[in-house]
Amino acid sequence: MNKRVTRRELLTLLAATGTSATVLNASAALGMIPDTRLNLPEIPRADPANRPSVVILGAGISGLTAAYELDKAGYDCVVLEANSRAGGRCYTVRSGDVIDEVGNPQVCEFDDEPHMYFNAGPARIPSSHRNLMHYCKELGVELEIFINENKETYFQDDAMFGGKPVKNNILTTNARGFMAEIMAKSFTTAELDESFSEYEAEALMSAVRSFGDLNDDDLYTGSFRAGYKAGGFIDHGVQKEVVAFKELLKTRFLNMALSQNEGETGPVLFQPVGGMDMIVKGFERALPDKIYYDILVTSVQLNGDGVDVQYEHNGMKYAISADYCFNCIPTHLMTGIPNNFPSEYVQAMQYVKRGEAYKSAFQAKRRFWEDDDIYGGITWTNQPIRQIWYPPHGVHKAKGVILSAYDFGGGMHFTRLSQEERLETAIKQGEKVHPDYRQLTEKGITIAWHRMNHMLGCAARWSSSFGGMTEEEERMYHTLQAPAGGRHYTIGDQISMHTAWQESAILSAFWAINDMVERRGGTGRMPGQQVV
Amino acid sequence: MKSRNYLALLLLAGAALTQTVSAQQYEAFHLAGLNLAERVCATCHGPNGKGNPIVGGPRLADIEPWYLRNQLIGFRSEFRGTQKDYIPGYEMQDSVARMSDAEIEEVVAYISSWSASPNAPTITGNTNRGSELYVSCAACHGIEGQGNEALAAPGLTEKDDWYLFRQLNLFKSGYRGSHPEDQWGQQMRASVGVLETSQDINDVLAYINTLGS
Known part of the structure; x- marks a missing residue:
């Protein structure tokens, strides 16, 4: 029965055997849903005689991104930062x-x-965070590999092996061995033949055997993947003893052990040479005289066709008006700064929880x-x-x-x-x-x-449960994402569905810039290709 | 002058840690002349002391200097901020733990210059019942909630109702007003018994929200 499985049939099969996440990921692999791409905002060049002005509150990654892109397009930008340094949580x-x-x-x-x-x-910078990777390249930030999972590190759980730390390679090799053995035993040939062609069934079983390093009888009897007990180079390698699988089930680390090298924390990860704030320094180099430090913002007021900001610095009071305001002050601090935002906008700011x-x-x-x-x-x-x-x-x-x-x-x-x-x-x-x-x-x-002063929180939390946003939470999210008075954008990873990542901060700034461009009349570009 | 005082404060704070702090290190911190209240108080209480319930920072604008001073001393003496699972309280304790009397005076003087429009009420209740319950409060806090320094009874009208709600409950549960050094707090803890239920508290706060306007 070498019948070709259609895409829909495969998805049905995966849905039957796996979770909806399996289906989602498989859909991406088959090209049915778009992946995130480098998507720099296209900003029409500002008229030098009539430059739109932008005041950016907060020199976090989103504020710096907005300043960099808008400045490049000829907008008149200033960044006001509360701290004596830029970067926010990129520190x-x-x-x-x-x-x-x-x-x-x-x-x-x-x-x-x-x-x-x-x-x-x-x-950590995942290689898939291509917008952040783009800025590292553009700003001359040298990168090196960051290592997240290392098989030589430890897992220590008071409940497992009497609290003694166990090397990652011992835990993961044995866990995979036992799990593969269970998988190999759980399908009869008849059951496999029902769902897969002979070729597919063989591919699956050979992957399962290799996943756990099973022997010819589909049993796990230990593996050199856990390292050698002795020898292995000049002398014959001696295999380490198999550990009792039940001992590994005393910990809740198996899920961490088998997933820490997957997804966003999977290879390849990078870090800037010399510290993550090399990214901040790159932005600062590119924005000379645009960033002002030690600023206490005292008021943010929508004025109909712009935003009025008051601030204090060095004991003096100042006022600045701009056509637009991009604001990455944490929402829980912005609620304490006098403003005239619409009440539903303030309610959304008040709702977001502070990370800890x-x-x-x-x-x-x-x-x-x-x-x-x-x-x-x-x-x-x-x-x-x-x-x-x-x-x-x-x-x-x-x-x-x-x-x-x-x-x-x-x-x-x-x-x-x-x-x-x-x-x-x-x-x-x-x-x-x-x-x-x-x-x-x-x-x-x-x-x-x-x-931490001027922040009082880590990554914002929109969802009160692991089940994702409720309808009400999603409504508030979009309320806060949309510009107040058409002119004031709240930005930062706090306005993303994937907080705590710098990529989210960048993309939130892109979202705001794109929205502003659209409200200003779009890019002026016609759809499709021009025919000459 | 102000920034030099802050420097002294930071030096004091640093000396209590395992690390020692050099003057150059604080220069690197370049305080740019911001004073203590601007640099630290404003983060939680808002730049003009309007308050920010989201981070547990009560309104300080229009607060009586003597009451503010008493509370700062209370936090320094650790008879305020005693509920250990309530973060803002011990944040306040830590923030004033190593302040000298002179530094407290400096902060009091600065914050006394803060003024702001009142915040919107957040508590609803029966104001008629509240006015009856308030009779016993009025003896110390005044018929119009204006306060009475001689009795160390603060004004109530410029304070946020969510903050008063919390304080009344702290007095009731003994987190506030139990410390032997806190004589004025003890007086309030003894008096708060007239508010028996949370409905009583809501009603009296709803009435207080009508005062002073």
């Missing part, structure tokens, strides 16, 4: 930097060396992880620190900066602690993975985004 901490946490200012005392930095906000993410880092006195074959990657633990990140850069140098906690969910556990408690907690929990952690680490810093 790299180095020697001497003051971490401006409300009630807990810290000074970073890392060694003053180019590789001794900590990306306190975004730290927390990160901390230590300077390592020596790169102890390299003694353990670890070069980059992430260790996972079930303790509140959740993760330890090893730097993929600075290989074999004397020291390195290690991420000692990343609570990307409810980061309030650490946020609530004093600075001393935060660091001590990170050491105690890190010791469960690296016994000499206390002796090997120093000069800790912590970033509780919920309390």
